[in-house]
Amino acid sequence: MDYAVQGTLDELGTPLSQITFVVFDLETTGVSAGEHAITEIGAVKVRxxxxxxxxxxxxxxxxxIPPFISVLTGITDSMVVAAPRIESVLPSFLEFAAGSTLVAHNAGxxxxxxxxxCAAHGYPPPAHQVVDTVDLARKLLTRDEAPNCKLSTLAKIFSHTEPCHRALADARATVDVLHALLERAGSFGVHTLEELKGFVRAPTPEQxxxxxxxxxxxxxxxxxxxxDEGGDPLYVGxxxxxxxxxxxxFTASETRPRVREMIGVAARVRSISCATSLEAEVRExxxxxxxxxxxxxxxxxxxxxxxxxxxxxxxxxLSVVREVKDDQASYLGPFNSTRAAEDARTALHETxxxxxxxxxxxxxxRRSACALAEIGKCGAPCEGRQSPGEYxxxxxxxxxxxxxxxxxxxxAIEARMERLALDQRYEExxxxxxxxxxxxxxxxxMQRLRSLxxxxxMIAAAPLPGGAWEIHVIRYGRLASAGVMPKGAHPTPFVEAxxxxxxxxxxxxxxxxxxxxEETECVLRWLESAxxxxxxxxxxxxxxxxGAGRLKARIDHAYQTAEPRRAREGRPLR
Incomplete structure (x- = not known):
């Protein structure tokens, strides 16, 4: 006689309605957890x-706090001067999150x-279950529904709270996004935490x-x-x-909705073998x-x-143009958009x-000067106030x-920004x-590109494991030839050929x-590699x-809070 056996609660899993989620968000002074610090914690506990x-x-x-980061988040030194240090805050946050499943947008x-x-102050690392709303959004939403997985984009669809780079507001917005995505997951038969974790990892039938x-x-x-079926390229990598x-x-590790959609259309994969990884990057x-x-x-x-x-x-x-001509003019670029070029032009005009x-x-x-002349932004050559030599x-x-x-x-711009920040004119x-x-x-x-x-x-070589050498011929910044010289071969005839x-x-x-x-930058990265x-x-x-390279590091540091924010909101597909 066969008997029906009721599964245990462990086998059934934990219903999502019974899970306590702690949805949290951090603001930081930079991108590296080892080098930068937390400036704000916001968390919401829901069940x-x-x-x-x-x-x-x-x-x-x-x-x-770097001025650029204060501009981004609105968090200034004066706001945190009386705030507790992380060693005082951390125990309270860990107690608040105890026994919960942690949720964040790009949780990593x-x-x-x-x-x-935790490591710096003697606490064990969090052992919580983790749900990442970026992964959920990639699995559950089509590109027609959401063009990307940024928190700001998803909040416009699912939340009345607008993310504003402040921790609690962003955590509240993430709560609304989480609930909307869990409701969507229910239509796929996902009702427990265990099913949710498996659903995110599982490959699609098409894969x-x-x-x-x-x-x-x-x-x-x-x-x-x-x-595709007609031989037209869908995706190149x-x-x-x-x-x-x-x-x-074709595995569970590929979770990007756009890629999974592409797999459904693909009929074949054509491969092109290359001599070196640099040649492959350039051919791509x-x-x-x-x-x-x-x-x-x-x-x-x-x-x-x-x-x-x-x-x-x-x-x-200064004029924004689409092409470089063989003339006596000076050029700065390339820019990816007219907006970026106009921003650079405005910066130059300020100076x-x-x-x-x-x-x-x-x-x-001879004509009447505009208002710029009256405020000292132009010498009014149109009125004859400046000769060509003076100009x-x-x-x-x-x-x-x-x-x-x-x-x-x-x-000049940095000094102006500091004045505006002191006046709390953060948008300007x-x-x-x-x-x-x-x-x-x-x-x-541009200076890096022009150097090459x-x-x-230019002919350059790099050693490969086993004694072979990869050799590249570069002409005016373009990869002109690539090859691998076998171990023991004489370099002169190989390089000449x-x-x-x-x-x-x-x-x-x-x-x-x-x-x-982009190609010249690929070549430069290879040339600068070990x-x-x-x-x-x-x-x-x-x-x-x-050159500007020595200043770029300061700019990049100022944007280190913005960059991880973009990463947590979903990587674009290449």
């Missing part, structure tokens, strides 16, 4: 859709800071059904192309091991730029770049009193700021911060003329002593 309690406190980080970031604080597409993909470096990378698309960029696969987000339109041009005329001005009108002016032009002083300053020395612009200070960042980052990037694109030919068969690359105008900026040796350089590889 069965009911709020049981809230926890919120500012935290004294023990060091000054917030938990990293909590774990670091399981199409695993055979990876069978013929070889190992080694190269590029893979997912194609690269890897140092093609077989392993392509197989990963070139294929994405030419084929423009609809499931690639980045690098699809390398031609859609913008430049800030200091025009070549008697009274030059250098160039005219901002658009018509052509000659020494004979040229500002042109030289602008050209130097664009090409060689960003310090005057940086100092944030706008200045973004303009300065656009200018400094692009200037540093000015060299007609590789050079003789390399792509011919003619010189051209502007900082980036032979390849996309073990690379220069075999031949036709020219001088150098950066300006007073």
């Amino acid at each position: 069965g859709g009911e709020v049981l309690g809230e926890f919120a406190t500012l935290v004294d980080p023990g060091s000054p 970031f917030d938990l990293g800071f909590v774990r670091a604080a 399981r059904r199409k695993r055979h597409l990876a069978d013929s993909v070889p190992a080694g470096p190269g590029v893979y192309v997912f194609e 690269k890897s140092t091991n093609l077989r392993n990378r392509v197989r990963s698309y 960029l070139r294929l994405i730029g030419s084929a423009k696969p609809r499931y690639n987000r980045r690098s699809r339109f390398p031609e859609k770049m913008f430049w800030l041009k200091l025009t070549d005329e008697p009274f030059p001005r 250098v009193p160039l005219r901002q009108c658009t018509e052509r002016i000659t020494p004979r032009t 040229a002083v500002h042109v030289v300053a602008a050209r130097r700021a664009m090409e060689l020395d960003a310090a005057p612009v940086f100092s 200070a944030a706008a200045d911060r973004d303009r300065l960042a656009s200018y400094v980052r692009t200037s540093a990037r 694109t000015a060299i007609s030919q 590789l050079t003789a068969t390399a792509e011919t690359v003619p010189p051209g105008p502007g900082p980036v003329h032979a390849a996309s900026a 073990g690379v040796r220069l075999v031949q350089v036709e020219g001088t590889w150098s950066l300006p002593v007073s």
